[in-house]
Amino acid sequence: MPSTKKTIYFMSSALVTAIAIGILGFAMSTEWAKMTMKCGKDSDNLNGTAVITLKLFQGDLVRVSCPVFGNPQPEIFQVFPKVMEAGSSPAALHILTVCLMALCLLFSAATILTSLYNSVSNPYENYMGPVGIYAYSSLSTCLSVLVLILFAVNISVTSMAEELTKNIAHNDDLHLKDKSTEMQTGFYLVIPYTVLSLLAIALIYMYDHAAYTHRKEQQKPTEDAPKETMMY
Template identity: 45%
Template sequence: MPSGKKLAHFLSSAGLCAAGVIVLGYGMSAGWANAILECAPSDSENFNGSSTLETGLFNGSETKIRCPRIDSPGKTVTVFERLAKITGAPIILHALVVILLALALLGSAGSILVTLYNSFSNPYQTYMGPIGLFTCSGLSVCVATLALILYVSNVYVGEMFQTLVKATEPHVKLRNPKISLQVGFFLLIPYILFNLLAILVVYLYVHAVYTRRKEQEKPTEDAPKEIMMY
């Protein structure tokens, strides 16, 4: 029967991983960014129109005011479909972000299974032991961090929002994008923290067990030679 301390550490780690899955799952369905861009016809320098977009990872909405010449309120945006119309960095980076987040969820699922298994068994140094948790949660942290960096790069450097507008309005000029990141993006941060805490909780238990084992071996190593000979 596992000790109460072991159960507390591994079940807490599993709970943290599960909380991370819930946070990331919600984040992937929420809004990630919005942008307001000044708009003008391609044959004019009169930027008196605008395009306002609010997007998540998969869907969003767009409101155009004289962009380039007519209004279009509340039009639905299918992110992948629009980005695919203009091949280049935006569609590649956005696809990588979604793939990385899927890998993060897979890593978290692996972490939950490993911690639950370790709560009631002793797989020691096999891949199903604490090493498995460190690997799965470490993978989740790395890919989620990379997804965060790629998304910011795509929005600010890769001009993702400009591509979304030009996918349906190729003959338009855009300038001065005002971009704001939203809750879906920022939920990556607590997701990463949950996984780091899951690793820390199990590491503290493993370190305590290792330290206690060394302390139990120490008296024999340090015993006087007379006693050892006797």
Template identity: 30%
Template sequence: MPSRNKTAMFASAFSACVCSFVVICVALATQHWMSSEVHFSSPNTTTTVSLTYGLFSGTCKQFVEVGLEVSGKAFQVAENLSSIKTKSTITAIIVILVLSLLSSLLSSGFTCTNAVSNPYQTFLGPTGVYTWNSLSGIFILITMILFPVNIEENSLSVELARGCFSSLQTHTKSAHTYGYSYWIMLLVIILNIASILIIYFYDHARYSKKKEQERPIDIAPKDVIMF
């Protein structure tokens, strides 16, 4: 049976992994990754399109001249994209988030198993927890880099605005605000780091204790050992 200390430490790491899993699910399910104000001009008028969207769907509203709202509607992100770049990047982000979700799930399984069983000396032990948590954190970091790249370099908001309202003409400027669905991914990285640190401190303390128990034999006089 595992010691109380081991159970408590791995149970704490398990809680962090489960929270990480839940936060990734929230990020995938909610559509508040980005709010954009995209401005267009034509010979007769100036139009602003207000967008709020996530990885799968969003809403858009059109304002003409002095703030007169013309129309608003919901849209599917994939259907509004015509550029291969933007569509491929969005697909890559979704795939990477799913991989991060699976990594968090595996890490949760590893920490739960170790909390109720004796320590493993194989990949199923602390090494496995380090690996899956690190992968999850790396996937999230890549996602947080790719999404702004798709906004700034590939003009994702502009393309979605044109997909909502085909009559838009010359794009003049845009203003972007990242929503909570994007920023909560920082919490996933923090939880992954916390889980790794918890297991590291437990493993380090166990190793130090083992060395202390071996030390009296190491420093004992040779004649005593021979006797």
């Protein structure tokens, strides 16, 4: 049976990772970005605005005088079908972002299972021990950082917002420019997920380092003993 100290460290790692999964799950259900553009029938007459509020799976578009006057009503749309129509680059980046987040959840779940297994047993130093937690949590951390980069690039660098607006409005002649982007709660919640994944690694490293130091201290009397004594 593992020691109480080991159980505490590994249970803490599992708890921290479970909180991280909860945060990431909530992030996937809430708003990620808001994109505002000037809109009009031609480039010299941009009196309207188009505002897209984007979640990972659903979004809405609000058009004011874009291209005509009227009472603006939010137009709800499903992101995947519309982003596929927006072009290959926005679609590929968005699909990759969602897939990477799913992998983050998978590796975090593996971290929890491995931590719980170590809290009740003494497995070998392989993928079922601390090494496994280092690997799973490191992958979760790296992939979550990549998610932030890919999503930011997709909505800032590509023409995703403009193409979505034209597709939803069924008007390819719309003139859109001066796009401004504001990141929302879902995007920023990936950051605490990354920090908590790193904390899970730090907890296991602290235990692993303390256990290694303890083993070395136990070996010192034998290593320092005179050769005459060791012969007996």
